[in-house]
Amino acid sequence: MVAPLKTDSIQAETRHQLIEAAGEVFAEAGFRAATVRAICERAHANIAAVNYHFGDKEKLYLEVLRHTQEQAIKKYPTNLGLKKDASPALRLKAFIRSFLFRIFDEGPIAWHGKLMSREMIEPTAALDALVAEKIRPQAQQLSAIIRELLGSGASARQARLCGMSVVSQCLFYHHCRPVVSRLFPEQKFSRSDIEDLAEHIASFSLAAIKQLGKKNR
Amino acid sequence: MVAPLKTDSIQAETRHQLIEAAGEVFAEAGFRAATVRAICERAHANIAAVNYHFGDKEKLYLEVLRHTQEQAIKKYPTNLGLKKDASPALRLKAFIRSFLFRIFDEGPIAWHGKLMSREMIEPTAALDALVAEKIRPQAQQLSAIIRELLGSGASARQARLCGMSVVSQCLFYHHCRPVVSRLFPEQKFSRSDIEDLAEHIASFSLAAIKQLGKKNR
DNA sequence: TGACAATTCAAACGTGTGTTTGAAATATCT
């Protein structure tokens, strides 16, 4: 009657397939639009499997968030592959690149980024925890970089606004892809296109932040 | 059996109330999440009223888009209250202000902006027409301003990317309000807060664009 | 007033959703 606790190993076959399938479907369609029927079909499982293994759709979603998060930090460690004493400019560029790839990579690695991106515009009950545990730390990390770039004359408010300016540019291409694709069909999203996008956002933002820093004096 | 054509006047009472109520509900919840039951309740009309007066939910939505668009251009004419020979910097600031107010104003005036903002992340069948008739012209208008700021050395691609950087910052606060409010509870959205936001986005973007223009040489 | 059209209304329909059920199948362990 209750889900098994054996130790781990093979017994969790269906359970694992459900999480994988759900990750894909949730990342594609969002929590609300995703259907447990679609998930179970993709997992080659019965419709009742979700409720049997996870209780309900929302608990499965939380499990998917947990699971994809693990995968994501394995692939994209928070301290990106750069030295601790790297210049703030380099660290900003790395932050942006990492942010974009977390969302635009294909396959399981990008699921977590896509889910987080979704949560921002169509929140579920999980958002509060996500903000506290994942989003706020990242925001502070970004804020630190930006304060360094702005110099000592910057207010907390200015750093916060600049941080949102940076993040907004990254999220835009994911959130508004339907419009971007119609307006500019030439804009593609291959790995190298993302690289170019990161290049633009970084130089755009760097130029702006440095300039604002100068004005503060 | 067919909707009336009298001339206009009073007969369209329920019809008009439905459009008003629908504007509010659609702007709040989006096309899909809005229910005709909620709309009819707010319009003090029967559930069948939507189908009787408009055919179905989607036709009502199109009517709302048409109606709110009229209201919007009355309040925020595309040529904002500035002289034709105003500097590109001033025109960029005006573009941003206008964009933000169209979304963040309260009451009927902002419904169209909110609906457009929704269409970008959760498109309906209306998006193709909206892009062709409303969004693309605005994008070209913005692109012209930015090309002027970038100077003659700028590529079309660079102008396009800068345009998206500007727009993304404006949309962010609407799309991601759930996250922004949790991360920064001190960020409010009164008229003067929007003014401050416009000020930041404009100076951030201006600084960036001017700097990129210099580098082109 | 009377006949006809337009509109409103409560009720129901059909569909898609997440979830539950109880039996059947499978695995596990003594």
Next chain:
DNA sequence: AGATATTTCAAACACACGTTTGAATTGTCA
């Protein structure tokens, strides 16, 4: 092998949604 627990399965449930229906009401005009 037999007993027990775990997992699967088809079917159905309960609910919300957009929509339809047909009768009742209201308005219009000769």
